[in-house]
Amino acid sequence: MSDATNPDEQATNLEAATLRKQLYWHSRRGMWELDLMLIPFLERCFDHLGPEDQKAYRLLIEGEDQDLFAWLMRREQPEDPVFHRIVGLIQEHAENADNDPHRPV
Secondary structure, three states: OOOOOOHHHHHHHHHHHHHHHHHHHHHOOOOHHHHHHHHHHHHHHHHHOOHHHHHHHHHHOOOOHHHHHHHHOOOOOOOOHHHHHHHHHHHHHHHOHHHOOOOOO
16 A cells, blocks of 8 residues: 555646746735735645635736735725625734734733
């Protein structure tokens, strides 16, 4: 009996790793404030989201920086309701002082 990984499982793991890299790259924005909200959320929360929330995150990061900034800073509400929940989750995560043990108080 071999401990080798099933080829289908290897392909799935490779696809997941590729998706994670793409999400990380697209979560890095032209605005530092967005990086500080999106990257920690991606790293700590994305894998625990349901499929609909993951899809909403993927769609969200395709948007323009100025729109994302306005939504995440609570200056505006996204017009498209598909973004309401994911924006709220990102805001909640960013506002939680316990989400980063290295964060200065």
